[in-house]
Amino acid sequence: IAHGKPERPAPWWAVQRDRLLEMAAAGTPRYVYDLDTVRARARALAATSAVDRCYYAIKANPHPAILQALATEGFGLECVSLGELERVFDAVPDLPASRVLFTPSFAPRREYEAAFDLGATVTIDNIEALQRWPGVFRGRTAWLRLDLGHGEGHHEKVRTGGVAAKFGLPVARFDAFLQAARAVDLRITGLHAHLGSGIDDPTHWRGVYAELAGLADAVGTVETIDIGGGLPVPYTPDAQDFDLALWRDGLAGIKAAYPRFGLVIEPGRYLVAEAGVLLVSVTQVVEKDGIRRVGADAGMNALLRPAMYEAYHGIHNLTRLEDADIAAFDVVGPVCETGDVLGRDRLLPIATTEGDVLLVADAGAYGMAMANTYNLRALPAQDVLA
Ligand code: LLP
Numbered sequence: 001i002a003h004g005k006p007e008r009p010a011p012w013w014a015v016q017r018d019r020l021l022e023m024a025a026a027g028t029p030r031y032v033y034d035l036d037t038v039r040a041r042a043r044a045l046a047a048t049s050a051v052d053r054c055y056y057a058i059k060a061n062p063h064p065a066i067l068q069a070l071a072t073e074g075f076g077l078e079c080v081s082l083g084e085l086e087r088v089f090d091a092v093p094d095l096p097a098s099r100v101l102f103t104p105s106f107a108p109r110r111e112y113e114a115a116f117d118l119g120a121t122v123t124i125d126n127i128e129a130l131q132r133w134p135g136v137f138r139g140r141t142a143w144l145r146l147d148l149g150h151g152e153g154h155h156e157k158v159r160t161g162g163v164a165a166k167f168g169l170p171v172a173r174f175d176a177f178l179q180a181a182r183a184v185d186l187r188i189t190g191l192h193a194h195l196g197s198g199i200d201d202p203t204h205w206r207g208v209y210a211e212l213a214g215l216a217d218a219v220g221t222v223e224t225i226d227i228g229g230g231l232p233v234p235y236t237p238d239a240q241d242f243d244l245a246l247w248r249d250g251l252a253g254i255k256a257a258y259p260r261f262g263l264v265i266e267p268g269r270y271l272v273a274e275a276g277v278l279l280v281s282v283t284q285v286v287e288k289d290g291i292r293r294v295g296a297d298a299g300m301n302a303l304l305r306p307a308m309y310e311a312y313h314g315i316h317n318l319t320r321l322e323d324a325d326i327a328a329f330d331v332v333g334p335v336c337e338t339g340d341v342l343g344r345d346r347l348l349p350i351a352t353t354e355g356d357v358l359l360v361a362d363a364g365a366y367g368m369a370m371a372n373t374y375n376l377r378a379l380p381a382q383d384v385l386a
Contacts (some may be wrong), residue, residue, distance in 0.1 A: 008241075012037055013277050013359060014321070016385060020279060021318060024357040028281040029298035029380035031368045033061070035069050036385075037275035038364075042073040044244055045231075045267065050251035052262040055101045057229050058084055060268030060365040061276065064091035065384045070271065071095050078229075078266045080104050082111045085118060101226075101266065103145065103192065105167055112136050123192050123226075125168050127180045134184045143190030143226065144181075146171060148211050152204060153196025153230060155309040161195040168193065171215070178219060187221050190264070194228025197269060202243045204230070205265070206250035213258035224262040231270035235312045235362050242270070269365040276364020278303050278380065279318070280342075282356040283334065292329045294352055299333010299340040301377045303363055304370045307339040314361035315343045323349035331358065335375050 012034045013020060023032055045054055055076035058067060062084060067077060071092045076099035079085045088100060097119030104111060105125070112129075113136055115122050124130070125145035130137055147168030151159025160167045169177055181188055191212040195204075208227040216222035232242050255263055280296035287293070305311035315331050317323065326347045333340040342360060371379050 011274070011361070012385075013361070017318060017321065019385070020277070020359065021357060023383050024279045024281065024318070027381055028279050028357065029296075029302045030279045030383060031276055031302075031363065031380050032279065032383045032385065033063060033066060033272070033276045033364055034385045035065060035275070038066055038069050038271055039073060041271045041275070042070055042075060045265070045270065046073065046075075048248040048251060050248065050255045050263055051265055052224075053099075053264050055099075055264065055266040056271055057266050057268030058088065059369060061272045061367070061369055062087050062091075063368070063382060063384065065386070066272060066275075067091040071099070075099075076101060078103055078268075079115075079120070081107065082114050085115060085120065089118070103194075103266070109133050109136060116140060121190070123190070127169070127173060127177050130177075130180045130184055130186065137181075137186045138184045139186075141187045141189050143192050143224065144169060144177065144188050145192040145194070146174070146212065146215070148193050148195060148208065151196045152199045152201075154198030154232070154311070157309060158197040159195070160197075161193070174215060174218065188219050189221055190224035190226055191216055191219070191222055192226040192228070194226075194230065194266065197230050198232045199230040200232050200240075200242075202247040203250050205247065206254040209251065209254045209258070209263065213254075213261060216258075216261060222261065224264055225258075226264040226266065229265065229267040229269070231267045233269060233273040233362060233365075235273075235314070237314070271365075273362050273365035276362070276367055278360040278363040278367060280333075280358050280360065282352060282354055282358060284354065285329075285352060292327065294329045294331050294348060294358070296331060296333055296342065296358055298377065298380060299335050299342055300337065301333065301335050301374050302371050302380045303342065303360060303367050304372070305363075305366060306342055307337070308370075313343065313363060315346050315348070316359045316361065317348050317352050317356050318359045319356040320349040320351060323351060325350050334377065 055078040100120040102115035151161035300307040
């Protein structure tokens with residue numbers, strides 16, 4: 001009797017196993033990205049007429065080939081720093097500035113100036129910046145990021161609403177903000193909220209749209225409502241796929257109720273997480289106090305998510321994919337921190353040994369982007385399957 005949930009089709013990396021092993025032979029740690037997967041996710045999101053523009057949050061993965069692929073799909077690009085703005089115009093020189101959004105947090109004054117000069121759409125999220133730098137904002141057009149008072153997402157560290165979060169103007173200060181904006185002749189044409197990352201509830205975004213649309217009338221000049229990113233991907237074997245149809249229907253319904261506004265989303269993870277894998281090589285296999293550990297040549301330095309959020313990523317021995325004789329191992333990196341664990345209690349071939357290639361799945365979002373050189377370990381290499 002079959003039980004459990006229907007099996008997912010083989011992931012792209014299982015189909016590409018031989019090429020991945022060849023790439024790993026050129027050196028690990030190494031990220032590999034599959035652009036077909038990026039394009040497939042982009043088309044799935046764009047297939048709803050309720051959404052007027054998708055901006056890809058490039059912080060998830062700013063690899064130039066990914067930016068080019070998404071720009072070709074008609075996406076805009078969302079940046080949070082001058083470095084990201086420069087990356088965008090380097091990677092996609094002919095991208096119209098109207099497709100670039102700048103949504104920083106506590107950025108220095110010169111980054112706002114540079115973003116305005118480049119012609120990007122700038123989002124502001126406090127009154128103090130207007131008061132301190134009136135010259136930067138005078139006579140401009142911008143969007144306002146609001147804190148709707150509640151955060152969502154897969155871990156407390158990625159919830160970006162509510163008192164504990166540094167982002168957004170509290171709704172209680174909305175009128176004061178509008179007064180400060182009028183004082184510098186700043187026109188607010190968009191309202192924005194992004195309440196967190198990895199949000200499972202497909203009805204979340206329609207709720208955000210409704211809240212923002214309810215506030216928009218008080219401004220009078222709002223044309224666009226940006227409901228943020230945060231769409232999840234199924235990292236664990238028993239996670240449900242995100243119900244895109246429900247998400248889409250919710251947006252279509254709420255858009256019909258407030259049709260005056262352009263609807264904007266800014267997903268990152270959804271587009272790239274499943275398109276990327278991290279390849280590492282086994283260094284040592286050690287048993288200590290009854291725990292078997294497989295050591296890899298990169299850990300939290302290459303992929304910080306497990307250490308930082310206890311995030312789950314599937315781990316497979318690519319060298320011995322068909323090996324049925326398995327046991328539970330902790331998979332650890334080489335960094336001098338007890339938290340340097342890529343995965344606990346993972347079923348891997350008993351024969352796993354030095355030189356085997358391990359594949360860490362769903363690492364395309366916030367993987368390389370958050371990699372670091374702690375312990376003076378080199379950053380991972382990157383390859384793209386076009
Ligand atoms: N828009 C804004 C304003 C954001 O701050 C973010 C992500 C996004 C869009 C895209 O969110 P996404 O669709 O990727 O969930 N390092 C964490 C995630 C941090 C997200 C930061 N902001 C992780 O690895 O889970």
